[in-house]
C-alpha cells in the first residue's frame with residue numbers, strides 16, 4: 001500500500017511505496033551508487049587535494065594546522081570550476097544573471113582514501129570548525145545573502161574528485177527551497193508561537209518509530225516524508241536557529257554524530273554514494289524563534305524517473321519506519 005506524505009518542514013511531497021521494489025540494500029548494487037574504495041591509495045600523485053600537490057591548486061584561502069605529518073587537518077581553496085564567482089565588493093545590479101557569488105572547496109583530510117568516519121576525533125573536529133569558520137566568513141562577504149554547505153561523496157552523488165571534500169557556495173539570494181522552508185517556519189511561529197522543527201521533533205521522539213539515535217544534543221532520525229531510501233536527519237534537540245552560531249556542545253558533539261550516521265549507512269548498504277547538506281537555519285535575529293538548523297544525509301540509491309521529473313514528488317521504495325529500524329539495528333562504532 002502506497003502513501004502520500006508531506007514533509008511539514010519543507011512542504012515537499014513524497015510517495016512512500018515500499019511494495020514497489022526490493023529493499024534498498026538490494027537496490028544499491030549499481031556502478032553509480034557504490035563508491036569504489038577498494039584499491040584506493042592513501043596518496044594519489046594526480047590528485048590536487050593530496051599533500052605535496054599544492055601547485056595544482058588555486059591559492060589557499062585557509063589551512064588548519066595539525067600535529068602529525070603533513071602538518072594540516074583541513075585546507076580551503078576557491079573552487080576551480082565555480083558555480084558562482086566574482087570579486088567581493090559591490091553587488092552588481094545584474095547579479096542574478098551574472099552568477100555573482102563565492103564557491104569554495106574544503107579539503108577535509110590529507111588522506112586520499114579516507115571518508116569522514118575513518119578520521120580520528122581531532123581530524124573530524126577540525127572539519128566541523130572549518131565548516132563553521134568558512135560559513136561565517138562567506139556569510140559576511142558583501143552581497144552574499146545565503147550560504148550552501150554540502151558534501152557529494154561518490155560519482156553517483158556528483159563528486160568529480162574522489163578525495164574527501166565539502167563545498168560552500170555563497171549566493172546573492174536565498175534559493176527557493178531554503179526560502180520556502182524558512183517562510184513555512186515563520187508562518188508557523190506567527191500562528192502558534194512555537195518553532196515548527198521543535199514541534200516536529202517532539203512528535204517524532206514521542207512516536208519513536210523513525211528515531212535512529214537519540215543523544216543529549218542531537219537526534220538522528222529518518223524523516224516522515226523521506227526523499228529517498230535511508231535518508232537521515234541530524235537535528236539539534238534544543239532549539240537552535242543558526243548553524244554557524246550553534247552552542248559549544250553542538251560544536252563538540254557534531255563530528256561524532258555525523259561519523260556514526262555515515263557508519264550506520266555503510267553497514268546497511270555498503271559504501272553508497274551520498275549527499276550531505278546543511279540546512280543552516282538563519283542568522284537574522286528576527287528569525288531566531290522560528291529557524292532551526294539541521295543536516296540531511298541522503299544516499300544516492302535511485303535515479304529519478306519521468307514521474308519524479310513531472311510531478312516533483314519523490315518516489316521512495318522503502319518505508320521510513322523500516323529504514324529507521326535497519327539503521328538502528330547496526331553498531332555505529334568504528
Ligand SMILES: [Zn+2]
Nearest residue numbers: 047050112163
Ligand atoms: Zn587526494
Ligand SMILES: [Zn+2]
Nearest residue numbers: 195198239292
Ligand atoms: Zn526549534
